[in-house]
Each structure stands twice: as structure tokens, then as C-alpha cells.
Amino acid sequence: MTEFMFALAIGILFGIGVFQLLRRDLIKAAIGFAILFSAINLFFVAAGAFEGEAPPYLSNVLAGRATSDPLVQALILTAIVVSFGSFSLVLGIVNIISKRYDTVDSNDVTNLKH
């Protein structure tokens, strides 16, 4: 049941993320991007979360309990940092665009179209 709910949550987050990313409003697109990244981070956690329920402490391993996979948790720590970095860069660029173009509507940011 937990696994199913987890998969459902990832799916819903992914859907919201893609929908928001395709919006005309650049700020909404940036936030959609952050949601999408959390969906994928959750997917990464799910890849190793259900092998065992116990936290991956050495004492639990020595006691022979089935622990969850610690490696994915280490990996998504990096992924979260990377996603936060790109998210803040997107927001920074949107901020400058809103000042330079006086709008955050992507239909109006079209100076490149010659």
C-alpha cells in the first residue's frame, strides 16, 4: 500500500510539474520546475526505500534487520543541491527579465524572434 501511495504521489507531482512548466507565466514555470525536480528526487528515494523498513544504521545492519538503501539518500542530497542551484538561477534570470521587459509573460519576451 505504501509503495502504491508513493508511486501515486510521484505521478501527481510529475503531472503538476509538467503542467506548470508549460505555463506562459515564467514564475509559474520556474516553480513547476522545482516541483518536477522533487518528483524525480522522490522517484530516486523510491528506488531504494522499500527493500527494508529499518533505517540504515550500522547497528541495524549488524542485528540482521532489513534496512533501506542508504546510497540513494546520499545521492539525492546532491541532487537536491543541484536542483536548488538551478532553481535559484532560473528565478534570478526571471527576475532580471521582469525588470528589463516589464512582464513575466513568455509570449511578450520575444525579442529574439527576428
Added chain:
Amino acid sequence: MTGNALLLGALATPLIGAILALLAARSNHRQRLIGVATGAIAWLFSAGLLAQVHEYGVQTYALGGWQPPYGIVLVADAFGALFAFMVTTIMVAGLLYTYHCNDKCMTYPAFLPLFLLMEVGLVGAMLTGDLFTLFVSMELMVLASVSLTAISDDQFGLEAALKYILISSMGTLFLLLGIAAMYATFGTLNMADIAQTLQSGERPFLAPAAALMLLCAFLLKSAVFPFHFWQPDFHTTAPTPLSAMLSSIVVKVGVYGIFRLVTLLFVGEEADSLERLLSVLGVIGIVFGSLGALRTYNAKRMLAYSTFAQIGFILVGIGWGGTVALVGALVYAFNHAFIKSALLMLMGVVASYTKIKTADFAYVHGLGKRLPPLLGWLVLLGGLSLAGVPPLNGFISKLALIRGGVDNGDWVNLIIVVAAGILTLMYMIRAWQQIFQQAPLPSTAETKPTGDSIIAPFLLITICLLLGTVFAEPLLQLAGETVRQMLDPQIYIAGVGLGNGG
């Protein structure tokens, strides 16, 4: 035993250089000096690495002493070392260009550190043996190049940066999704370990999906057909030293990933279907890239479209498969980096003489009469090299690629490849004539007295000449040896220390 420290040196030198450049933020001149010195040291490391790989076989470095497949391991096999060598060589030229560049964005204290961080990302992507580290390196490279384009002198740089980061982040997300799928099915992210599992004939449920997601991410990074639309804008608006790097070595990261995908990870039946897909996409890229380059209004934009076409040539070579065609694709990828970065720098030098720093043909028409005469000859040489005219290295790469096509007997694609070479000649000669042969228009009469230095592009064109004549034979031998090792994944797997059953 953690392994060969040269690997760590090639990766850590630009990182340390970036930190030093950040510390020297008060003096722009000192920053530029640090940049050039860092590039030269990183080049020495990677050259040493290339020599050692060919002397002693695959070199590894286990980060933190954690042995593969559990720890993160840096691996230099013949292919990775060759590409890392190419990247650091071009980066030396790029940093030399920044030393004499008059762009306003060059005076920002963040420029040099970001430029060096991009080198960390590039070298890291080529030398890592771990898919997750590949993701981190590619993201580092993307973030650095986006920030640099956003602060470009070109007023459209910001918009191109936004366009690219949204598209590229989407690609990165799918790369991460593919990596997560890989981990869920294989329980490891070490490329050698995955290759070993796949070689045993095991086909886990998610593996084909993961392969496709990785392929899409790599295609996006090298701007291949369905994912190409950001590329001309982004490469045109970037500051000159950066656009020379973007169009030559940053797109090669995607090519590197595709090479790895079809020669190490998914050899066998998946590779066949991937290769068929790649040659179709490559042909589309060749045709539309060449035609797009013919009708552009801006010399830099023309070269960006030309990159779109040239990556198509490489993909067609990979798509043909087989030793001869892969040698062709590899030589093509190697030579293209030198030609394209030289040409973009030359166009940047031309643009630096105009009032508003643009390479738009309306502004640079006939400008050549007021520029140093050497510049015109260098542009002509670079254009001929791009089109594949004999004494230059473009000829060697075209020859190697066409040999691969003949070897495969794929005459339709071969005819397209040869015909596109003529298109290349057309647009390069047209650009050269417009800039250097015609009388200036009244609107283009005004020039600045000084522009950027031509030392860096001059060196690159010299390398092109040398690669086309003296070093042509050694380069082909090197590529042949590299492909021989690439086509036997066991060499890579054993080199990482995961031999039979281990």
C-alpha cells in the same frame, strides 16, 4: 591504492583555479592571468594522462579511497582521455582569448570563475566512471554557461539564457530520471558495472526506457534535431570566448555520452536500433543545419547552424557503426572542435571591431578592408577546413568519415554527406566574401581602432594546419587504437577493476 593522481589533477586544477580567481576578484588582470595559468596546467595534466593511458592502459582514481563499484571512480580510458585532452586544449585557447578580450562582461568578477567551473564540468563529464557524477558535471557545465550567457554584452543573451536553462533543465531532469531507473534496475551507477550486467545478456525491465531517457538527454546537450531549436540563439548571443567553447566542446559532451551509450553500455541489439535512429537524426541535422546556415544574417549564427550540421555528420558516422565509421566519427568530432572554436573566435574578433559588437552581416559587410590582413586569411583557412579542403584537418575528418560510409555501403547517406560538404563551402565562402572582399557600405564604415587579439584563433588555425598535414597520420592511428579499445567493453570493465565475476 587509490590510483593515478593525474586524473584528480586534471579535474581539480580548474576547480582550484576558479577559487583562486574568485579570491582575486579585485584585480581583473590578475584573474585573467590565473585563468590562462590554470588552463595551461590542466592541459599538462590531461596530456600526461593521454600519454599514460596509451602506455599503461586504463587509468583510474577511486575518490576517497572507496573502491568501485561502491565508491565514485574517475576513469580515463583511451576514449575519455582523448576527449579530455581535446577539451583542455580548446579551453587553453579560450582562456587565452579571454586574456585579450575587450567585452564588458569580461570585467565582471564572476566571469573567469564561472568559465573555469565550466571546464571542471566538461573534464568531469569526460573522466567520470559513474553516471551520477556525469549528471552533476553536466549540470555544473550548464549552470556555468547559462550564467555567462545571461551576462553577455549582447542584449538578447538574457532571453537566450532563459530559453536554454528551461529546456536544458528539462533534459537534465530526464537524465536524472534515467539514472534513477538505472539504479532501480541495476542497483549500481558505475558504468563498468552496468556494462558488465548488460553484457551477461540480462535485460531488466526498465533498461530500454533508461537507455532512451539517457539518449534524449545527450541529444539535447548536443542540439540534435528534435531538440535543436535553442542552439542558434544561445550560441550566437554568448560572449565570444564562451560561444567558441559552446559550439566546439560543450556539444561534444552529448556526443561523448552517445559514444559511451552505444559502445559501452548498450552494445548489441539496443545499439543497432539506437544507431538507426541516430543516422536518421544526423541526416536531418546535416540538411537543415546546412540550409539554415545558408540563409542566416549573422556570421556567428551561421556558425551555430553549421555546428548543428557538423554534429549531424558525427551522428551519421556513429549510426553507420563498425570500426572504420567510428574512427571517422571520432576524428570528425576531434577536428571539428578545433575548426569551429577557431572560426567563432575569428568572427568574435571581427565583431569586436564594430561599434555594437555584432557579427550581423549588415554591420560587418566589407569591414575586412579595415582589419588586420592576417584575419581574412585565417577566416578563409578555417572556412576551407570546415568544408574539408585538403591541406587542412577538415579534409582528414571528411575522408575518414566517407571511408566509413563506403565501408558500410550506405550510398544514400553518403551522397548527402558529400553534398552537404559543398553547402558548407558555399556558406563559408559567402561569409568570407561579404566581410573581406567587398567594399564597405556607408552603414558599416565606422570601426573601432582596436579589437580583440587574434593570438588564440591563430594558434587554433595553426593546430588545424598541423593536424591536417604533419599530425594527420598519428591522429588517425590514435583514433584507430581508441576505437579498437572502445569496441571491446571488456577493456574498460577490466580497467576499472571489475574483471570476470568480480
